[in-house]
Amino acid sequence: MxxxxxxxxxxxxxxxxxxxxxxxxxxxxxxxxxxxxSGSSGAFAADTLLRSPVSPSKKLMDLAAGEVRDREQFVLLDQQQTAYSQVMRAVQRAREANTKQVVIVTGGPGSGKSVIALSLLGELSRLHYPVVHATGARAFTLTLRKIAGARAPRVQALFKYFNNFGGARKNDLDVVICDEAHRIRETSADRFTRAELRTGRPQVEELIDVARVPVFLLDEHQAVRPGEIGTVHAIEAAAADLGVDSVRVDLDGQFRAGGSAAYDNWVKRLLGLEEGGPVPWDEQDAPYRLALAESPSELEQRLRQQIEAGHGARMTAGFCWQWSEPASDGLVLDVQIGDWHRPWNVRGEKRVGDAPPSQHWATDPHGFGQVGCVYTAQGFEYDWNGVIFGDDLVWRDGKWVSRPDRSADKQVIRGASPEEFHRLIRHVYKVLLTRGMMGTVLYSTDSETQDLFRSLV
Structure with a gap:
């Protein structure tokens, strides 16, 4: 001006x-x-920053203990306690005997992986062990930063991303807690990475190197993008290549879907992620509720009734519609099924009208009314879950057929072969189907797939 x-x-x-x-x-x-x-070059300051340790200070550890451990009273059950104790023993041995060990914790949705991760972060912080929490999921990390650092913003520095450790020194930390480790990528480099930092080194090796006890918590059926290679085999192989011992703990419990391992197994068989094929859902077999809607408006109405009854609820869908930037008057109604039109959740980190930013879609009451996608829903849970199957995955002649041409997820379409797309799209619906703690309402835009659901639910 x-x-x-x-x-x-x-x-x-x-x-x-x-x-x-x-x-x-x-x-x-x-x-x-x-x-x-300053009139002098900033190169020295930049080099000093890049060479600086990633380990947090003792003062920050005290803050984290107060905000995470003392504020959140987690109760660890069964294999959760086993995994927690395994990590604590490994940390003690690493200090006393100068050892290094990888701990791998596997479990399905709601089995308590993130409860273990936050319990470890709080307790290790109290004991002044240099520890950080890392994920590959933006929405999940931003939400953890907001919750854990609400009263002590410095605690947010303990929540990092997998690609933050490329220039770190070996064993800079005592523990790195890799939550949602199925999202580990081949390398940490992206289009913003400077040329001199593009080492080509596997990301999993960077994560193993940075701590004496790297902890990986994962569900192999939740990798949803090309290049996500976080599997038990990949982590164990990387540890072996680096000469590091590894140990594995499997979480058998199912704590999200009403404690129902039966529902998780039903979903895996439905999607062909376990042998045996789809089977009818027996509501007498578990406390979990599963229902079929005959239209998206009925699905939304069922969920709204649950909200009126005091429960939380969200709608999600396969990524089969374009995702537009907001218009001047608000979100665009991209998800159109017949005369039912709804917007996707907000794409960015700023509220649009009453609609919350993407990282708070699952936790803000105003998130209902927008349709969430897998990238927004992954890592979160809510009481009631509405899932719309789009035309990217349909049931034909007794088997699933994936259709990349019906998907609007450009990153997956460009980066995945037809075989990989078929695997990833089933993982997407596995994630969407397992967000609800009390029940799920199903609907498919494809008539033959809807017929399958009618035969099972």
């Missing part, structure tokens, strides 16, 4: 953290910058 255009801003008081410069005061702006910025 010119000075005349900006006269209304001139009344604002300048202080140590704010200055006003207009198009007619460029010389003053240059002088101000010269008084604040």
């Amino acid at each position: 010119t000075a005349s255009d900006g006269e209304w801003l001139e009344d604002r008081v300048s202080d140590d953290s704010g200055r006003l410069f207009t198009a007619t005061s460029r010389d003053a702006f240059q002088k101000f910058l010269a008084s604040r910025l």
